[in-house]
Amino acid sequence: MENAQPPLLPPTAQRRRHAVTLKLLFIALLVLVLQLPLALINGLRQERSGNREAAHARRAADVQWTETDPVPAYSPARAAAEGYRMVERSLKHSVLVLTLVFAAFFLFETLAGLRLHAVHYGLVGAALCLFYLALLALGEVLSPGSAYIGAAVASSLLIVGYSISILHSYARAGSIAALLAAEHSVLYVVLRMEDFALLAGTTALFVVLAAVMFFTRNVDWFAQEAGKTEARA
Template sequence: MNAEPPVISAPARSRSQVTVKLLLIGILVLLLHVPLNLVNNLRQERSANREAAHARQAVAVLVRGGEDRRVAAPEPDYNPAVAAAEGYRMVERSLKHSVLVLTLVFTAFFLFETLAGLRLHAVHYGLVGAALCLFYLALLALGEVLTPGLAYVGAAVASSLLIVCYSISILHSYGRASSIAVLLAVEHSVLYVVLRMEDYALLAGTAALFAALAGLMFFTRNVDWFAQEAGKEAAP
């Protein structure tokens, strides 16, 4: 007969501690929608201002009688106005997946805290969430001066480096911080693919959710959650 897989025994925590921490994470995800909404409002404002400026320039060209020259002129390979519009659209679509991004990252930190016996304060989660929110602000800012692809890579790298460097200190392990780095890399890569696949965005997003849930089930399959809630060590 095959031996049963060993049950992971983690440091004991009371039922109230686990419940309060989960509630804290849920509330924090909701609170972080405030800065994310500010980023979305800024995106709308910047987009409207750019469209108004573009309209004024078009009217000025027509008034000067330069319509024929404008039409006959060859289109440049890189059009800042078009690139900025695509960048605004990418920010808008990426914000729709912000809940999933925040939840997955916070879940990883919660599992490290629970299974490794670490102590993470609400401030730690809040600072990590702030770094994740900065990704969207950086994506908006870089999208106005770079192509959407380069803007996404730059924003993702900057935000991820900030979180990984901070994780080395609060998780007390380069290995755990490396796991966070891998999670962020996979998360941003999948999100970028979903954003680029407009026709199959729903299908790709659903597949990503299934993969994330399957990974969570796999890594926690041997965890004795009753021991976590009962406040005693799990039986081997």
């Protein structure tokens, strides 16, 4: 008795399946490509940090300090050094930040039947990269906390304002705003909790993965109609 051949997917379903796969591959590639400008930002951080340390050393050599002189608890040089360290540590989480934001747009595109172009993802990624550049620039003139808040607000407003147009909904843009607020808040806590950074980051990853599993549990990834999803019974 001949073995029964598995049923073939209709052409529309096959195209839909290939489109989803290609979009996921594109997002992964985009995350990797965006590491190039982030590497340039990190190089700029190292250069400016080295220049500032050299200038501080020259000024310290011109001033004769004694052991009885009080050491200032706060100084612009110390604040800038803390800002540089915050930029360095935040860049280590850039892959996670980019992936989560792109995943949110991909889920909206899949669940709501929207069509987002590669340019849309690229511009959102550019806005996310500007967060790190703004954090570096503001960290030289503000305290690390104020610099982080300013950079996060500026980048988030840029992305949310753009999301209103490409997602065609204030509610969806509000969801992106909530995601960015939660993401930057968790990242700030992780950056400040040096002793428990790994634990906090791992916990956040579990929460994010659980949320993605929950919201996509009924998605039919083999939906036959392009741009639509069907709930399993």
